[in-house]
Each structure stands twice: as C-alpha cells, then as structure tokens.
Amino acid sequence: MKKVWLFILLIPVLGLTGCQKDEPDTPADENAHFQILDVNGTAVENNHTFTFDLNDPERNLVLLAKNTSGQTIHLKTRFTNVTGTDGSEMEFCFGNCYMGMELNTVYPVNGSLDVNGNSITPPSAIHYANHTTGPASYTIEIFEVDDEGNQVGEAFVFKHVTQ
Template identity: 30%
Template sequence: MKRNILVVLLLIVTTLAQAQFTVETHEGDPIVQGQTVFFNVVTYPEASLDFYVFNQGTEPINMKVEFVSAVNTDGSGMEICFGECYTGTIPGTSYPIDDVVVIQPGSSQTSNGDHFYNSDPGNGTDALEYAFRFYMVDAGGNEVGDDLTFNYVYDPLLGVNDVNILEASIFPTVTYSDVNVESKDAVAVSIYDVQGRLIKQTKLEAGTNTLNLSDLRSMIYLVQLTDEAGRKKTIKIVKR
C-alpha cells in the first residue's frame, strides 16, 4: 500500500512539473528560450514589448516573472506589467510581488496590457540589457516545471533597419513532412518544442531551401532563423 501511495504521489509531482506555458507578443510572434528582443527607442508604445502567456496544460497555472539582471542600468527605468504594473523595478525581484497571475487551461492571462517597457535612455552609446524569466509556482509558492528566459535590449546605436528584422519566411506552416525556408541571407535554423527545448539545428544558404521534418513528432514547433548579423525571426509551425 505504501508503495502504491508513493507511486501516486510521484505521478502527481510529475504531472505538475510537466505543466507548460508559451509566451507570445501581441502580434503573435513567439518568444522562445534565450531570445533577445532589440529596441532602439525609449518612447511608448514603440519600446513596449507587449505579451501574452498561454497555458498549454489541462490545469490552471500560477505564473510569475523574475527581473533577473540589468547591464548598464540600475533597472529603475524598466516598467513591468504582469497582472499589476510596477515602475522603478529592481533586479532580483519577481512580479507580481506577493501574488501570482493565474492562467486557465487553453487561455492567456485576463489582462491585456501586460508589457515590458524601458524608458531609460542610458548614456546614448552603450546598450542597456535586461534579462527576464517567466516561471510557474505551486500553491505554496514553490517553483515547478520549466522556465523561459529572454532578454530585452535597448541599443541607441541600432539603425532602424537593424532592429528585430530578418527578411525570411517559412511555408507552409502546417505540414506532414517538408517546409520551405526562404531568406535573403544564409541562416542558422533552430527548432524548439513549445517547452523551449532545442530539438534540431541546421544551416541553410541564402535563397529557398527545403527543410525535411519527417523525423519530428506531430506537434507544434517554433522555428528560429538567425542570420550572421544576429538578426532573428521565429515562426510557429505545426507538424501533422
């Protein structure tokens, strides 16, 4: 009997740990593990990174976001809105403070204005780098499951054409086997599952290339394309 109880408890813990979430911008672009989002302005709303967190599981999840670190800034110019809005934020602090954002299965958070926004212009030369981490907690406030870390960078020296733009596309985005990757430049291809785990990597030359996905399981994937200049584009695809 004790062994059976232990097995049940292990199954419960495993189920909790496997509850997952994804993060997208308001435009529907996925934010994946390790991604860096660049801005070259500090005006609102141009410099606001608006986001939704989606619960991919079958049970409600409790979410928080940690302000992990800041480079070339004390962080006080960063506004974080997740359930509640906070200004004068401090690295090492998780938000919302003394609370969580509860997200129901198959849904995103109920607030529509959640965002990260930097208003600090810095010294006009050096880039300001912020690291953030989304994570889940249980009813006792203990962290569970996987997290998602990404970077928000304000670089005043970036040209308009350098910010977040990689001219590339993938078609079709729903496939049983192959997809076509079209890019003006050579790109590195990284394929992640919705949990942010790296599944496959390859490199493609400029032009139109065929990418065979027949070896992947049927599920949703995030394909991140990166050129030699470090510009990225992430596209969601469905493998049937």
C-alpha cells in the same frame, strides 16, 4: 522433449522482459504548462532577445502567456541580470503594474498571474517598457509556481535590450 517444452515456455517470458519500456511515463518537460507568445500570437523561442532602438520612445514589449494545460496555472517573473541601468526606469506589468524593478525580486510580490486552463492572457497582462535614456539590457524570466509559490519546471528566459 523437456528441453523443447522449457524452451517454448521461456520464449514469452524472454519476449516480455525484452519489450520493457525504456522511456519515462511522462515527458521531461512535464511541467511546461505554458508558452510565451508575441502580441501577434506567434510562439517566442526560449532565450530570445528583443532589441529596441534607443530613438523609439515606446520600447514596449507586449507578451502573451498561453496555458497549454486544462488547469489554472500561476506565473511569476523576475529580472536576473541588468546592465547599463539601475532598473528604476523599467515599467512593467505582470498582472500588477510596477515602475522600477529590483534584481532577483519575484513579481508579482503578492500572488501570481493566474492563467485559466487552455487560455491566453490579454495583452494588458504582460508588458515591459524600458524608459532609460541610454543603452540597457535586462534578462528576464517567466516561470510557473505551484499553490505554495514554489517554482515548477524550467523558466522561460528572454532579454529586453535597448541600444
């Protein structure tokens, strides 16, 4: 009889330990508080390549940043690779506007592009225009930073290619 009672008492304990949650409480991409959209509002996949014809005088890429959280987020950008040019003919705006870029410099140099909770940046906030006369390729990152300027989560990476 003692074995029966012991067995009855152990069943709930064994059941509770067998039902422990294996997944973390937060998803792996918990810091992904933004999404990059094209000018039409369509989501852009990470590592996308935007290709422009050398004969197109504009070669202007307009992007939107959508804040998917309820809190204001701070975004920055940087050019991580450049080929075919020195970057002096890259005109871009990321909150502030610049003519020419320096490899691995974080922009905006002071501050950040702040995006209010559950909102989207206006089309004038983010654009990249390559004015070089020959083929060129830029690898660009957009990433979130905390209040101290430290990167939060993974960067969104894309290429701006003129050929």
